[in-house]
Amino acid sequence: MIEVRNISKSFKGHQVLKDVSATFEKGQTNLIIGQSGSGKTVLMKCLVGLYQADQGQVIYDDRVFSDMPEYERMNIRKEVGMLFQGGALFDSKTVEENVMFPLSMFTNQSFEEKLERVNFCLRRVNLENANKLHPSELSGGMIKRVAIARAISVNPRYLFCDEPNSGLDPRTAGVIDNLISEITEEYGMTTIVNTHDMNSVLQIGEKVVFIHEGNLWWTGDKQQVLKSENKELNKFIFASELTRRLKK
Template sequence: MIKVEHISKSFGDHLVLDDITATFERGKTNLIIGQSGSGKTVLTKICIGLFEPDSGVVTFDDRPFSNIKEKHKIDIRKDMGVLFQGGALFDSMNVEENVMFPLNMFTDMSYEEKLERVNFCLNRVNLKGVNHLMTSELSGGMMKRVAIARAISNSPKYLFCDEPNSGLDPVTSELIDDLISEITEEYNMTTIINTHDMNSVLKIGQTINFIYKGKLWWQGDSKSVLHSDNKELDEFLFSTELTKRLKTI
């Protein structure tokens, strides 16, 4: 379980996050949604330790993670898998080396054991026979799947996904959503997904946190999100022509 309590963050005079408190539960896909610029990426970056909050604390299963020295964060970091928006695959390495990277750094497994684990993870994300492809040879969807394989290769307890559907077609997008949802359940991970994809919200949002102008505006799940009477959430959810028409049906 990951808890963020009273998190605030400013850049210069601009207050980006204002007293955010939320709990992200184990074994569930926890979504952070909101418009571009609402502060959801900053909140995610605070959770993974790329930014420090101005105030408030982040805890991973009651282990403090914010405003402590970098060397004390390492144990928690080893339990983290992160799927970055662009994949952030190492472009000097091929697929196999990318997925094997966390194993090389943090385990004493033999090459055969590591290769077995890499192949298992690649199979898990429905990728076979791509071990020796360079990242530049992969499609957007394949890149995301390799990034997921790398994120889960070291059996993390916490998985963070920053806009996993961005730049993907609807079919691939759904595949990625299904995959994240399945592995969350399978490995009993605490998964936090930062998204503004409506399909993801309705399909895999077991807990949903709506951020509006830096504040936690609404909390609920995929069932309650459609029937909420929150005006700002309603405007966000039904902002496109398609969703507006669907609402009237």
């Protein structure tokens, strides 16, 4: 479980997060939703330590991550996998080398053992026979899948996904969502997904946290999200014709 307590963050006097508190459950796909500019990416970067919050705490299973010095954070970071919006694959490395990278850095496995694990992870994301390709040779969906394979290669306890569906067609986006949900359940991870894709919310949102103008506005799950009376949430959820029809 990951918990945030009273997180606030400002940039040049502009307060982006205002006293946000939330819990993200283990073994569940937790979604942070909100409009562009609402503060969800900043919240995620505070969670993983890329930003230092001005105040408040980030707690990973009773370990207060936000108060730790950098060398102690390194130990928690080795339990973290992250899927970035653009994939963030290393351009100079092949798919195989990308997925093998965390294993080479943090395990003493032989090359054969690492290769076996790499092939397992690539099979898990349905990317057999892509080992020798470079990121520039992959489609958007394949990049996301390789990034997921890299993130799960060291069996992380926590998985963070920053807008995993951005730039993907609805079908591929659905494949990525299902993959994230399945591996979360399979490995019992605490998964946090940052998204503004309503399909993701309705498909995999076991817990949904709605951020509006830097405030925590609403929490619930995918069933409750359509029935909520929260005005701001409804404006966000039913912004498209499709969701309005769905509600009717």
